[in-house]
Amino acid sequence: MHVLVLGAGAAGLAAARRLHAAGVTVQVVEARHRIGGRIWTDETFAPFPVEYGAEFIHGEHAATHALAAAARIETIPIDRYGRLRWSDGGPACALDALPVARRTLIAALFQAFDRLRDMSLDVPDRSLADYLRNNGFDDEALHVADVLLAQTCCAPVETLSCADLSHELRVDHAGKREYRLRPGYAPLLAWYAGGLDIRFGAAARVVRRAPGGVMVETDAGVFHADCCIVTIPAAVLQRGVPQFDPPLSASKQWAIHALRVEAATKLLYCFDEPMWDADLTFMAHTGLAARWWPAAHAARDAAVIIAYATAERARTLDALDEAEAIAIGLRELQTLLGRDDLAQRCVAARRVAWSADPFAYGGYAHVPPGAAVARRLLAMPEGATLFFAGEATAYDSNPQTVHGAIESGWRAAGEALESYSSSTQIFR
Numbered sequence: 222m223h224v225l226v227l228g229a230g231a232a233g234l235a236a237a238r239r240l241h242a243a244g245v246t247v248q249v250v251e252a253r254h255r256i257g258g259r260i261w262t263d264e265t266f267a268p269f270p271v272e273y274g275a276e277f278i279h280g281e282h283a284a285t286h287a288l289a290a291a292a293r294i295e296t297i298p299i300d301r302y303g304r305l306r307w308s309d310g311g312p313a314c315a316l317d318a319l320p321v322a323r324r325t326l327i328a329a330l331f332q333a334f335d336r337l338r339d340m341s342l343d344v345p346d347r348s349l350a351d352y353l354r355n356n357g358f359d360d361e362a363l364h365v366a367d368v369l370l371a372q373t374c375c376a377p378v379e380t381l382s383c384a385d386l387s388h389e390l391r392v393d394h395a396g397k398r399e400y401r402l403r404p405g406y407a408p409l410l411a412w413y414a415g416g417l418d419i420r421f422g423a424a425a426r427v428v429r430r431a432p433g434g435v436m437v438e439t440d441a442g443v444f445h446a447d448c449c450i451v452t453i454p455a456a457v458l459q460r461g462v463p464q465f466d467p468p469l470s471a472s473k474q475w476a477i478h479a480l481r482v483e484a485a486t487k488l489l490y491c492f493d494e495p496m497w498d499a500d501l502t503f504m505a506h507t508g509l510a511a512r513w514w515p516a517a518h519a520a521r522d523a524a525v526i527i528a529y530a531t532a533e534r535a536r537t538l539d540a541l542d543e544a545e546a547i548a549i550g551l552r553e554l555q556t557l558l559g560r561d562d563l564a565q566r567c568v569a570a571r572r573v574a575w576s577a578d579p580f581a582y583g584g585y586a587h588v589p590p591g592a593a594v595a596r597r598l599l600a601m602p603e604g605a606t607l608f609f610a611g612e613a614t615a616y617d618s619n620p621q622t623v624h625g626a627i628e629s630g631w632r633a634a635g636e637a638l639e640s641y642s643s644s645t646q647i648f649r
């Protein structure tokens with residue numbers, strides 16, 4: 222059996238690794254000149270690794286932990302939400318130092334979100350915003366919810382499907398605690414990709430299905446195989462890349478276009494020394510650069526802080542000159558930290574805008590109200606030759622995460638193996 226895997230991100234590597242372990246001939250075809258996709262550990266911005274894409278492991282039971290243990294890579298627990306600092310204009314404060322009304326509101330929003338798990342799936346789907354309004358939250362509360370609940374999902378609070386969120390909460394098996402990989406994600410991926418046959422600079426343009434297999438035309442030549450696992454991000458598929466011949470089924474095309482992928486942007490700042498106290502793990506406010514955390518994992522005195530914005534906030538930051546976006550973030554950071562010397566102390570800054578990336582075109586996919594079946598439809602095989610993986614297909618896990626992408630790769634590899642073994646049994 223010979224399988225092509227399109228994409229060397231977390232999902233593609235996981236699929237390829239599983240097939241390789243099963244004795245299958247597998248070739249990975251990757252558009253970029255590196256592995257990782259939306260995982261991108263940079264070694265140049267600071268004297269230690271900094272994540273331009275995925276940064277945390279979401280959950281104490283996430284599949285990533287077992288891989289990190291096998292690769293002998295240390296993970297460090299990070300308490301972000303438990304030590305959240307919030308600002309309504311001045312320096313960000315721990316929750317217990319906030320006015321009672323604000324503290325109560327934030328707690329009530331998290332509780333309302335958790336209650337989605339028990340929501341009846343028989344009622345018509347609605348947005349997270351509508352659900353919160355129906356639970357008595359006003360417009361001001363929705364601004365806070367947008368930052369604390371929706372920004373992390375790379376979506377506006379108005380277009381997040383409650384049915385999809387509820388389903389994810391029910392099938393979640395990763396848990397709530399968060400971790401970092403001490404050396405960043407890169408060494409884990411390098412270990413995971415070890416020994417795999419990966420062709421770089423090979424953006425797939427056309428995937429042709431014919432009796433007996435697939436033929437994939439790429440920028441680096443034509444590849445043939447018995448079947449193909451597609452892990453290309455939803456926003457790339459939405460742009461008709463690659464082209465499928467014959468076209469994908471109507472339900473697959475519906476699923477691809479039903480998903481939404483919003484912008485996701487990081488602003489990174491390196492200072493001559495940490496400008497914050499050692500206990501800081503997470504700050505948020507309703508500004509443009511809404512969510513902040515220090516990258517203090519590789520070294521205790523790591524003086525890098527990262528703002529992460531998604532959806533409309535990220536689009537606004539992306540539309541500015543990089544210098545202007547960085548200046549706005551720095552001004553907001555001065556307020557959050559209660560300092561006025563950050564510009565003089567900043568030694569490097571940069572913006573990483575995933576919406577401008579031609580192999581991602583945004584952050585990660587979310588599901589709008591009424592389209593909760595989209596992830597499952599996107600994941601379904603097309604006959605015995607095309608299988609689908611990637612974070613957007615992780616309907617039985619946590620989409621929008623690295624471990625969800627990994628599990629989707631394992632699922633698709635299992636489907637390909639099963640399909641091949643049942644077809645060979647028929648001909649025996």
Ligand SMILES: Cc1cc2nc3c(=O)[nH]c(=O)nc-3n(C[C@H](O)[C@H](O)[C@H](O)COP(=O)(O)OP(=O)(O)OC[C@H]3O[C@@H](n4cnc5c(N)ncnc54)[C@H](O)[C@@H]3O)c2cc1C
Nearest residue numbers: 228230231232252258259275276277425611612622623626
């Ligand atoms: C800014 C940001 C922060 C994040 N933070 C976290 C986090 O803290 N924790 C977490 O768990 N998750 C996080 N995520 C989500 C996580 O990064 C993704 O869910 C996961 O990495 C997706 O893996 P994937 O394999 O599905 O897709 P990708 O990583 O995008 O892999 C797809 C691969 O396909 C390649 N490709 C694209 N087009 C073609 C083509 N035509 N031909 C061949 N190859 C092609 C791409 O180059 C890429 O390598 C974050 C994402 C972003 C953008």
